Structures are given as C-alpha cells and as structure tokens.
Amino acid sequence: MSERDQAFVEFVEEASPSLRRTAYLISGDRHKADDIVQEALYKLYLHWPKVARAGNQFAYARRMVVNTAYDGGRRPWRREVATAVIPERQAAGDFASGHADRDQVLDALRSLGPRQRACVVLRYYEDLSVEQTAEALGCSEGTVKSQAARGLESLRKAMRRTSPAL
Known part of the structure; x- marks a missing residue:
C-alpha cells in the first residue's frame, strides 16, 4: 500500500464515525447516511493529494458529506420514503x-x-x-x-x- 493510500485509510478510520453521524442526522436514514459517506469518501479519495496538502482534511470531508446529502435530496427517487403503520402510543412507564x-x-x-x-x-x-x-x-x-x-x-x-x- 502506498504512503498516500495509507494516509487516506488512517483518515477514514478516524473520521468515519463522525461523518456517518452527521450524514445520519442530515438525511434521517442510516442506509442513506452510509451511502452519503461512501460517496463523499470516494470523491475525497480522488482529490486526496490536494486535500492532504491543503490541511484540515476533516473540515473538507464534512463539507463533502453535507453537499452529497444535499445533492441526494434533489433527486426525486431519493425523496421517496416508505412508511409503516403508525404504532399505538407507548405507555408512560415503558x-x-x-x-x-x-x-x-x-x-x-x-x-x-x-x-x-x-x-x-x-x-x-x-x-x-x-x-x-x-x-x-x-x-x-x-x-x-x-x-x-x-x-x-x-x-x-x-x-x-x-x-x-x-
């Protein structure tokens, strides 16, 4: 594994939990959040040498996650949300x-x-x-x-x- 790839892998291991959390809170769906993070990390990898030289890779990655979440919401087929029957209200002591x-x-x-x-x-x-x-x-x-x-x-x-x- 090249030094460039090793640096990227280390960054992904460190940043992924926070990026997933942000994507989940923005998208509201764990599966969409995983897709958003995966797409953002793919794009980040393509530009990794430039991003690594510029510094503050985490801020750049977070911006990519937010932008990817915005882009995904613009596509009509991604706005569809399946819903189930609404359950009865939970008891207070539950x-x-x-x-x-x-x-x-x-x-x-x-x-x-x-x-x-x-x-x-x-x-x-x-x-x-x-x-x-x-x-x-x-x-x-x-x-x-x-x-x-x-x-x-x-x-x-x-x-x-x-x-x-x-």
Whole structure:
C-alpha cells in the first residue's frame, strides 16, 4: 500500500464515525447516511493529494458529506420514503419511551429543510462554532445564525404538535 493510500485509510478510520453521524442526522436514514459517506469518501479519495496538502482534511470531508446529502435530496427517487403503520402510543412507564422520544426528535429534524437541518446538526449536535458551520456550508455567518434560529423554532413547533404537554 502506498504512503498516500495509507494516509487516506488512517483518515477514514478516524473520521468515519463522525461523518456517518452527521450524514445520519442530515438525511434521517442510516442506509442513506452510509451511502452519503461512501460517496463523499470516494470523491475525497480522488482529490486526496490536494486535500492532504491543503490541511484540515476533516473540515473538507464534512463539507463533502453535507453537499452529497444535499445533492441526494434533489433527486426525486431519493425523496421517496416508505412508511409503516403508525404504532399505538407507548405507555408512560415503558422502557422504550426514551427511544420513542428520540424517534420523535428525529422525525421533527426530518421535517426541516435541508439547509436548516444542516445548520442545526452542525451547530448543536456536532458543536461547531458559527464560523466553522459557515465554512462547512459555504455561506455567511448571518445565514448560519438565521437558519439555525428558524430551524430550532421549527423543531419546537413540531415537538409541540406531537407532544402538546411540551
């Protein structure tokens, strides 16, 4: 294995969990997230020498994941989502209620537009600063602030609709 390939493999091993987490939170589907990360890493490999020389490979890879997620959402066949019958409401003392709450938050996150979802995920889940988020999304800091604020408000409204007690 060449030195270039070894450096890429080491980067992928280190960065993959975070990239998958970001892709999952943006796409809302584990299988789509894996596809998004795989496609982004393929593109990254093609440009690896240039990216490695420039430095900050992780920020570049995260930007590629976000862009790949956006591109995938534009294709009509990727917007189709299969749904099953909605289950009965869980009992309050049920041990699975924590998972139900998580699913409720993920459903609310899926209801956001792509840019709002990306801003909320990068700012509050990945804990990036406004500047880092703006750089990752290729937009101004003001756009990040407004999209994150609107996204949080939309999440609050969605959560209130599904849980009126909140």
